[in-house]
Amino acid sequence: MRKQTLSLGVGFFLLTSSAMANDYLANVEGLHLNYSAPSGKASSTHFKYKEYEFLGHTEYDVELQGGTLFLETPDGPIQLDNLPASLSEVDALTINDLDLVSSSTSLSLSTQHFATQSTDSAMDISRLAIQCSYEDRDDEFMNEILHSCFNRSGNLSLGGFSSDGKEVLTDTQFTIRNNSMNFQMRAQGLKIKGNGKTYYENDQLRIRIDKAKVGFLNVRGRLFKELEKLESNTVSVHEPWIEIDLQ
Template identity: 25%
Template structure:
């Protein structure tokens, strides 16, 4: 299980009747073995609007997430099949809101367990400036165009306990030439994007603290559902690791991940 699949799940959701607003406040979910229970303080999404606190039950069946809220059934299709790999999934007080000028999201705590790994995310936040008004029927990929142009995001901690080592952890260990299984968490992740130029900082817990900094450009191409990432600088402490990053990513090239230096292409579909 990788954090990216959670993003892809959200992006795969199709909004059938766009109201130009999403407003979800303090959504909590405890999920285990295809069943879940949760609550929220407010839920405005697609054609559904709840303005006060509600409890709900959830059933996962044939890639459908079926929510029962006071007898009303809401079905969200898991197009990527993300949830079928989860045996356990917990979300605490997740909030997200959109307007004509910005998107704001806050996730105090998320944990999950799958066949690949156990994942824990603490204090994740994002704010994006928005300029593009979506069409009446659209999936949520349109958010990427704005969020990868101008945004601020941060995560206090990502902790991954791998049953099968994740590609992200493996890439970091190989790039920094760290002994396998030494990276236990990624802390204080911060990414600022202004007009497509990004600065990324993260701290790795390897027994010793290693700070990684990267900068470059990033752009989303909607017609290809592709992100182009260009890394101009990359350091671990005082050491330049830019070439090493390219070398390790090139070893991992696939249909979804391709390298043409200085560009890295990530295909989301």
């Protein structure tokens, strides 16, 4: 199997935003989760989802079966269905200090550490933060979040991203406004700044990188050589495009 690290990162965003916020206001603070197939443990300092609310330190049992995450709470099980395949097939999953707030107009998510491991790949993300604003909450709420984040207004930052133990990116920031994207990052010790476009439509995220420079030096080709290492059956990299299948 080919590597799926980039799609796993997107899958994590889908899990926490869709499953925890879809059609409901949610507030989760200090969530820690350690899963090693077939089960794991989790805890939080504040957890509000649907009719469930737990204040103070609360512990949970976790199981992942057939694309469904089961969270056993003190008041009964919470079942999160239809997880992305890239997440439902992992052998190990670690989340440290996750905060999630979903309101009627925006969603913010942050975590100090997120890591996955499967038979053929491993991924590690540190200090991830995502903020998106949206206009509607309806039966297609997940679609609205993705449309808003990547077509209208979204901010993403991360401290580090590693694939199979190799550092790929650090100190990364993306700002998206009306499909226009500006970014900065460190890769191979170089501080890279650039811009491009992002488009989300029909369960596919398309990213076009128009410029990538270190000072006045054009490094777009060099950057894409690194990004090509992240290709998988759901991620396609062909300069200047990166395409991610989110089905």
